[in-house]
Amino acid sequence: MTDPTTPIQEPTLWRDERWTARVIKNEDDDGWAVSMTRQGDAEPALVGPWTMGRDKKNPKPLDTAAFHTLVKTASEVLRRHEQQLHARLNKSVSVGVGSERIRVSLQIVPDEDNPYAILRAEDELGEALGEVRVPPTFKLSADSAAAWIEGGYQRPSR
Template sequence: MHDTDDTLPEHESSAIHEPRLWRDKGWTARVIKNEDGDGWAVEMIRDGSAEPALVGPWTMGRNKVDPKPLDASAHQTLVKTAAEVIRRHEQQLHAQLNKQCNIDSESGALTVRLVVTPDEFEPYGTLTAVDSFGEVVATVKVPPDFRLTRERAARWAADGFGRVV
């Protein structure tokens, strides 16, 4: 019985293990010359991405001229680091697009949430008031640059959850 590439998962069938190019497990590490001409760098690109998730300095080899060759251990470390960079970026973006605060209103405690939808042509925000049972009390569309504060949320509730200006 002989194995063919047809029996391997897609990411393993396209694996490359070269000193300056290592593609495996959904990631490509590429050792490149530093743009300033001094030393080497490594870029990590997730399969399907056009841009690197991580670009960082790379170690010189023993001759102090050529880069240290990539290997499985280095690739795995770079994958973990690049995945962490992506995770932090996603968390930061989520925090920028999703805000909330708690207020007390005439109808009780409310959580007011702002969710910004970053549409390329018409971005917008949605302001939603939710009661302590998770029921939506009110929802209104707001500009994408709306700043949610406790005071604005309380004023919105006090004004009967009408249009926010």
């Protein structure tokens, strides 16, 4: 068995210590595709069309420039996915209470067996005012945050 971090530079397979590019037959048509998989990941981060070679039958061989472009593109795809997941799991609103603003945040913890969320309130200086565990389905809005604050930071009723 070969070390999965050993560099490979073949016409249809390139690998460095972090990424593997593999040119594959496109099952949907007569063309070719390339998949980019990060070491340790089960699924490719990116699969896209690949250019035909000069003979219009075989794929164009991978080269250094193409590999680096593919790494950059696949890394950007992963970064966007991470940003989207973070935005889906973390929400916040600001609520005016008297002359001050209170920031209320909801952080969802997507545990497979027991998912939950943390509802947290902080003043303008970042000092904690309250924190409770709530269901991951809790809907954070300016109204629900204000009601929680008015209720003395007690666990909201379902």
